[in-house]
Amino acid sequence: MDDYYATTPGPELAEPYLREVLDSAGLAVEYVRAQGNTLYQRTDDGELPVADFAGGYGSVLLGHNHPAIVARAKELLDGGTPVHAQFSRHPYANRLAAELNRIIHRELCTDEPYYAVFANSGAEAVEAAIKHAELDRGMRVAELLERTAARRSSVRAAVADGTATVPDTVLSTLGVTARPDSAAERFALAEEEIERRARELTARPPMFLSLEGGFHGKLAASVQLTHNEGYRLPFAALAAQARFVPQDRPDILKEIHAEERGVLPEPAVVDGQVTLVEREFPVFCAFLLEPVQGEGGIRELSAEFAREIQEFCAAIDCPVVVDEIQSGMGRTGTLLASSPLGLRGDYYTLAKTLGGGIAKTSVMLVRRTWYRKEFEIVHSSTFAKDSFSCHIALKVLELLEADDGAAYRRAEERGEALRSMLTRLHTDFPDVVADVRGRGLMLGLEFRDQSESASAEIRQAAQGGLFGYVLAGHLLRRHRVRTFPTASAVNTLRFEPSVEVDDTQIAQLETGLRDVCALLRAQDGAALGSA
Known part of the structure; x- marks a missing residue:
């Protein structure tokens, strides 16, 4: 039955306007699996790995489906842990x-x-x-x-x-x-x-x-x-x-x-x-x-x-x-x-x-x-x-605190590696990139305003508040990198990956961002919006 709903076309009844916006930016794809810092996109040819720099808006610091968290969840569910036990001891x-x-x-x-x-x-x-x-x-x-x-x-x-x-x-x-x-x-x-x-x-x-x-x-x-x-x-x-x-x-x-x-x-x-x-x-x-x-x-x-x-x-x-x-x-x-x-x-x-x-x-x-x-x-x-969510949260804290806080140090170290890459980009494209901000694995790359761009496609996207989404769509289509703009500052792309992000994925993001910056420098809006 799940496969039926996944493959059978029908009217878009779940947030149809949002789907339309995502479609226009090339972000309306389906993810069928996730592990570590990678999401797997459904395609006609099977699954396609995508480096996840959105990280569930910061929800998956420890990575998608962390094995220890999944094991604890299975243990809780298999043990029949109570979800509804209101007005009792917890x-x-x-x-x-x-x-x-x-x-x-x-x-x-x-x-x-x-x-x-x-x-x-x-x-x-x-x-x-x-x-x-x-x-x-x-x-x-x-x-x-x-x-x-x-x-x-x-x-x-x-x-x-x-x-x-x-x-x-x-x-x-x-x-x-x-x-x-x-x-x-x-x-x-x-x-x-x-x-x-x-x-x-x-x-x-x-x-x-x-x-x-x-x-x-x-x-x-x-x-x-x-x-x-x-x-x-x-x-x-x-x-x-x-x-x-x-x-x-x-x-x-x-x-x-x-x-x-x-x-x-x-x-x-x-x-x-x-x-x-x-x-x-x-x-x-x-x-x-x-x-x-x-x-x-x-x-x-x-x-x-x-x-x-x-x-x-x-x-x-x-x-x-x-x-x-x-x-x-x-x-x-x-x-x-x-x-x-x-x-x-x-x-x-x-x-x-x-x-x-x-x-x-x-x-x-x-x-x-x-x-x-x-x-x-x-x-x-x-x-x-409830018992399930509290026990999962306890496991999260256990993982964060393990090895004298190794996860905290990992977030700092991976964040510094990511920030160094973004800073190099800022140095190489000062006419395109306005600023690099943030701390740890919560970083932002602000692009210069393009509302007066010589490219009609870029100018319209900027004036319509969709500039950041167009950039995110290009990164996803061409470079298999997932990120989004910040909602109230759409010229800024956010990067909130998990501690599992590695140097290969950071390099993958750098390749994509350099491509974006080169296209903006050339004012090539047609290429920026193409697959």
Whole structure:
């Protein structure tokens, strides 16, 4: 039956427009097998090996169908491991959370625990972080309102028994124009304005901060924190709203804070007079960032800007959510790409390689300082935290940590070999290649803008946002190399192979890229689009 569906023509009912785009770029091929850093394409003559530099958008750091992971999966399935055992003990999930904590504590030089909330995909882990941060913000708002209400009551009693007066400055500060003689009436007017402001502040939606170029998923809330307007604006009315911060612009952080901050006046009695104290209202819910932006063009966060963001967020009591979905799990040489930057997240999200290229799993980690136990009741997922995915993730961590972290070192070494090749290309084709970026096995090659190309084919592809896909199609057709552009920076090709990528495949990629660069230099659009 599978062969029937694979070979029998029929209407394209699964994402037909996307299939049309892939067809036009020459990327709509079928892969029937995968092993290591190679995918096998179905052709009329059988299977054709393709060097995989896309790596499942970073999901297969250890390679496709790693033998130890496959063996563990078979063992679990043959043993009838339970997938659906909700509302019971999950010792395997606890072991996985403990192992993640052990590695994170080593990288961050801390012993404060992170509590784990499991999910099924990276975007779901981000959604869980957003929800948890908003639950925490809402509880902090409630605590602030309760505290200020108690203090107002205390001040009201002092005014009533004549031990405190209400000067004109209190009313003028609040914008109250009336000046009754009675201190009680004066304070009643002040309270009325304070309550109005509290209602106004409470009704405001949470404000998220995110970096320009950032990508955090395409679900209802996470897409609003994704900078790409094409993904975000059609759903702008649905969920969370964000302010986007340019890279390496700490001055913008201060401007945003000044524009968005909320202040709740709180009365106090000083020397027999009522005065007002400004209390910062929790407007900012979370700051989301990627230590290496994937879809934004493989752009690294600088250590200096990371420090400035951390200090800013600490000052305004706003948690930092570090999205390690694409950059984490050893891809850049450490479990967390953010740890070498000195950045300490209040939340982390991990996915992709966590499932070993087989299990669909992710995790959101919350630092104990920020954790709210109430979240365990209001958030859940049918398929999350199951035995199969947790055991596969444990095997992945075991493989990463084996031989004193040999896999991390391999990612660094293979990444350096790949980067050296891309740098040579940049040197040889400076008129075509604009930049080489990234770290470890998460690298990007940015091409110069071709929207004014002398070639109609190249110019149209660039103006239509398909330039990177045309390059990827040429690499696949002519050189049997698989890669893609980054979604929000389509002039940048991404390279996220597994640690199994060898020198032969890097040389294969170099041959293909030199061909692409030569065709762009010659403005030969016809050859670039041909098989």
